[in-house]
Amino acid sequence: MKKVRKFQRFLFPVLISATINLLSAGRTVAQNKSNYIRIAKIVVDSAQLDTYKAALKEGVETAVQKEPGVLMLYAVYAKEHPTQVTVFEIYKDEEAYKTHIQTPHFKKYKNTVATMVKSLELTDVAPIAMKAKQNH
Amino acid sequence: MKKVRKFQRFLFPVLISATINLLSAGRTVAQNKSNYIRIAKIVVDSAQLDTYKAALKEGVETAVQKEPGVLMLYAVYAKEHPTQVTVFEIYKDEEAYKTHIQTPHFKKYKNTVATMVKSLELTDVAPIAMKAKQNH
Numbered sequence: 001m002k003k004v005r006k007f008q009r010f011l012f013p014v015l016i017s018a019t020i021n022l023l024s025a026g027r028t029v030a031q032n033k034s035n036y037i038r039i040a041k042i043v044v045d046s047a048q049l050d051t052y053k054a055a056l057k058e059g060v061e062t063a064v065q066k067e068p069g070v071l072m073l074y075a076v077y078a079k080e081h082p083t084q085v086t087v088f089e090i091y092k093d094e095e096a097y098k099t100h101i102q103t104p105h106f107k108k109y110k111n112t113v114a115t116m117v118k119s120l121e122l123t124d125v126a127p128i129a130m131k132a133k134q135n136h
Numbered sequence: 137m138k139k140v141r142k143f144q145r146f147l148f149p150v151l152i153s154a155t156i157n158l159l160s161a162g163r164t165v166a167q168n169k170s171n172y173i174r175i176a177k178i179v180v181d182s183a184q185l186d187t188y189k190a191a192l193k194e195g196v197e198t199a200v201q202k203e204p205g206v207l208m209l210y211a212v213y214a215k216e217h218p219t220q221v222t223v224f225e226i227y228k229d230e231e232a233y234k235t236h237i238q239t240p241h242f243k244k245y246k247n248t249v250a251t252m253v254k255s256l257e258l259t260d261v262a263p264i265a266m267k268a269k270q271n272h
Contacts, residue, residue: 039222060267064268065267071268072268074266076261076262076266078260079261123214130211132208
């Protein structure tokens with residue numbers, strides 16, 4: 001009987017913790033209608049591609065790490081056309097985006113890549129369905 | 137002293153659970169090189185747009201829920217051109233994608249939308265930087 005109690009004492013806080021996790025895990029961006037979502041398409045000068053990718057990587061990592069309103073930045077390039085870059089961007093709201101483009105790290109990125117970007121196309125989008133496994 | 141022990145007994149499993157969560161929270165898709173990532177661009181018949189969006193939503197939700205290898209499907213439409221749909225897709229690996237297109241729910245989606253899709257462009261992509269807040 002004592003063993004059972006001990007086990008219950010152990011199990012109880014674990015269950016509380018697990019429940020809290022389950023409740024928060026279900027959140028997806030699609031459920032927040034104020035999120036500001038956009039797709040950026042960038043064509044990069046092939047001669048400066050590696051430098052551009054390094055600058056973009058630094059910009060993405062700094063923004064998501066430092067800015068509470070930058071929720072997701074997924075930057076990829078087309079395997080068959082490596083100079084064609086796409087960034088899938090999710091900000092908390094439009095205000096968070098406006099804050100983002102005023103930050104020193106964004107301005108640094110813009111200055112660094114000014115001569116590397118051949119074209120930039122920004123498309124505001126709205127969700128149809130946005131589902132991901134936890135941590136993805 | 138007894139109270140302290142009781143508290144420790146409570147705290148210990150909570151800390152274990154929290155540590156496990158912290159260790160897993162840092163994972164991002166960019167760190168798994170075998171992930172298969174692609175962008176699908178779909179142009180939809182405007183007369184059937186609502187039906188198409190409902191079918192896509194069902195397909196996305198079923199796939200992420202039922203298939204262990206479907207990590208993320210973010211489906212959006214361009215605000216200024218609602219018939220232009222983009223899906224940002226992340227599968228565990230190419231095998232998981234091949235499994236996905238053989239599932240009954242994917243085949244159902246394909247059959248349902250066959251007359252609604254005016255064009256479909258699939259682009260295989262590779263990550264430059266993929267960062268997101270936890271739960272995004």
